[in-house]
Amino acid sequence: MTTTRDLIQQLAGLARRKHYTCEDSWYSCPQSECGSANDNAGAECDCGADEHNAKVDAICAYLAQPEPEGPTDEEIMDLMPQLMHEDLASAARAMAAQAGTDNRNVAGMMRIILNHHAVDLARAVLARCGRPAVEPPINPAHNTAQDSGQL
Numbered sequence: 058m059t060t061t062r063d064l065i066q067q068l069a070g071l072a073r074r075k076h077y078t079c080e081d082s083w084y085s086c087p088q089s090e091c092g093s094a095n096d097n098a099g100a101e102c103d104c105g106a107d108e109h110n111a112k113v114d115a116i117c118a119y120l121a122q123p124e125p126e127g128p129t130d131e132e133i134m135d136l137m138p139q140l141m142h143e144d145l146a147s148a149a150r151a152m153a154a155q156a157g158t159d160n161r162n163v164a165g166m167m168r169i170i171l172n173h174h175a176v177d178l179a180r181a182v183l184a185r186c187g188r189p190a191v192e193p194p195i196n197p198a199h200n201t202a203q204d205s206g207q208l
Contacts, residue, residue: 065120065121068117074106076102077089086104133175141175152164
């Protein structure tokens, strides 16, 4: 079975760029396999491949981050203010009374149901407002690292 990590690596292999090589090595990137015949070119990449591949690596690192973990039901319940706990208990007692019973077990079961609804609501809010584990490395609206302010 192909994993997400495998797919990210396949995508990175397709996206990475080799250093520019020309038949006339004067115009080749100094970092290309054959190098450059231009002594004034220096040793650094001048074709943009290093910059491009750094962006590819940054995007792959971002995609490989684990999804942020949400809080447990117990953590959500612990964060609820005491007043909300009391309100849920009062609502459960009122629901039991409305149902025509003073049975404490019925009120307790209704409180558990209300607690689950409160936790579900909190989880839905967290899912909608959640943020990724890390911020994206580049602004997808721009095509270059220079445009995105990353350089």
